[in-house]
Amino acid sequence: MSLATNAADQPTLYKRIRADIEKRILTGEWPPGHRIPFEHELVARYGCSRMTVNKALSELAQADLIERRRRAGSFVRRPQHLSAVLKIADIRAEIIALGRSYGYELIGRKLRAATAADRDRLGVKKAGKVVAINCRHSADNVPFAVEDRLINLSSVPNAATADFSREPPGSWLLHHVPWTEAEHTISAIVADDRTAEALNIAVGAPCLVIDRYTWRSARTITAVRLLYPGDSHRLVARFKGG
Amino acid sequence: MSLATNAADQPTLYKRIRADIEKRILTGEWPPGHRIPFEHELVARYGCSRMTVNKALSELAQADLIERRRRAGSFVRRPQHLSAVLKIADIRAEIIALGRSYGYELIGRKLRAATAADRDRLGVKKAGKVVAINCRHSADNVPFAVEDRLINLSSVPNAATADFSREPPGSWLLHHVPWTEAEHTISAIVADDRTAEALNIAVGAPCLVIDRYTWRSARTITAVRLLYPGDSHRLVARFKGG
């Protein structure tokens, strides 16, 4: 019976159900915490058996996109299942997890029309407004990292009015812009005068550089460069497979 | 009827099937390319319906542990689905992928009983033999990275007789020891005299350091430290999720 609805479909039904739900999550229509329809509701909507819906939801749960709770339903998960490398997205959380006291200091914040350099850095073509932020993170009152960030206001208009004097922009973004993709580039430099002063290390000391570029559904969110003292910091990534 | 076999089990049947197969793959009993039993054979062995074994196999396929081919069967996959950060496990493949000519040079190779330092580095308690290898990778005849590696012969006895004068140990291991887990630690240093000479860079130039520790099923395989010129190398990792 339900095969009727499957007549002109290219993908199979359970994949369509999965894709439908995934799309609503990724576009933010169903934000983290949102309860997605019960299985029996989806059964009614798609006119299929429960096993079909269950397969779609199971795969979404396996991908950590949703969390399934008996008796309660299925809920969109908060994106907290990141690999260790990405977890440094929230430096505050990282430092607190290490049991050290976290310190944050906003050095500069500018709202401006995107310059050519800004557009290049964000990988966007059209002009628009951006926020440029400079700040410093510390652990136990020792400089931990300096951050140089650009936020694309076309994608995240709220960031124009967010108060970054108390909350670090990485944490703010993590809570306001869920489900992004990111690309990291890791390299090493030696500290120049400015960096050495900001990190309280010697000029010429090694620094770890992390450039992260973040987007959601083809919209650039933010570009950030983080500088860590190279001898004191460790990025740990653990993988399974080959 | 099949519920009878499920009587004293803690995990559910499909999870047990999945775990059974996963174990044989991870221990190497079923190497890459091996055809695992057909669904109908597993149905007979576990006395359950096909949907149950199908669920187990589908999850293994989703985890990229096996590949399913219609009419042919299901096969253990070669571990080639690594994240970008881990892909540097095979520097030769990385350089060739960049379209550059790969060069390899074995600097030193020692077979010895594990010293206290070796055991500490490998994270093993019992004494045993190890191979210590020093080598250099180059791209277009320019030094690309120097490698300092320790292989635990208790886990990989074959490595004692492998010819590392032509094949880099990372590539050799990748082809002889499938399905490992790894932990990376990334940091930055400045080049000392020896490093500077090996990489043909200036003393005091920044270097990216990657320490990788690899194991399989609680058995340590190898520990390696890679040094890259920090200004010329880029580690790129791309993630999906928050």
Add this chain to the structure above:
DNA sequence: CACGATCATATGTCTAGACATATAAGTCAA
């Protein structure tokens, strides 16, 4: 109000079938 016991319900797992579909393998002709 706090705390247990009970109940309702959504998910978790499973069955014994079914038809669809891709494809390895065999068959036959050019």
Add this chain to the structure above:
DNA sequence: TTGACTTATATGTCTAGACATATGATCGTG
């Protein structure tokens, strides 16, 4: 030998049920 056609088969998807189980809600009691 090679290419085209046929066939057998393993996986892919789906159904309409079933019972198990965890847990949010509700209700009653001290």
